[in-house]
Amino acid sequence: MWEMLAPATKPYENLGRDYIEQKLESGEYVLFKSNKACCVGSLIGQTFRVGLAGGDLKELINLEKYIILHAKQKNCKKMEIVGRSGWEKVLNNYKRTAVILQKEI
Numbered sequence: 001m002w003e004m005l006a007p008a009t010k011p012y013e014n015l016g017r018d019y020i021e022q023k024l025e026s027g028e029y030v031l032f033k034s035n036k037a038c039c040v041g042s043l044i045g046q047t048f049r050v051g052l053a054g055g056d057l058k059e060l061i062n063l064e065k066y067i068i069l070h071a072k073q074k075n076c077k078k079m080e081i082v083g084r085s086g087w088e089k090v091l092n093n094y095k096r097t098a099v100i101l102q103k104e105i
Helices: 002-009 017-026 057-073
Strands: 030-033 037-044 047-055 078-082 095-097 100-104
Touching: 002 017, 002 037, 002 047, 017 037, 030 057, 037 057, 047 057, 057 078
Parallel strands: 047 078
Antiparallel strands: 030 037, 037 047, 078 100, 095 100
């Protein structure tokens, strides 16, 4: 898992493996994974935000439906993805709000 997520942590200071694992263990962060991809997200009010993702692009896109299901179970109204602008090319049903992609769920 960490090999897939590590590149996504580079833009952030002090966001290392220990920190992420601690947040996952506490339940503050949620991990979604498949064989070749994984992402980490958290609740922010009524929004579920994915802040780290890595691995195979097709599998990451496939994980979205599970993330949205989880978000709806937590009564979220919006889904956000914080990431590189390249995500706009493959997630066309999101709108760009600065560097955050967001959609109603």
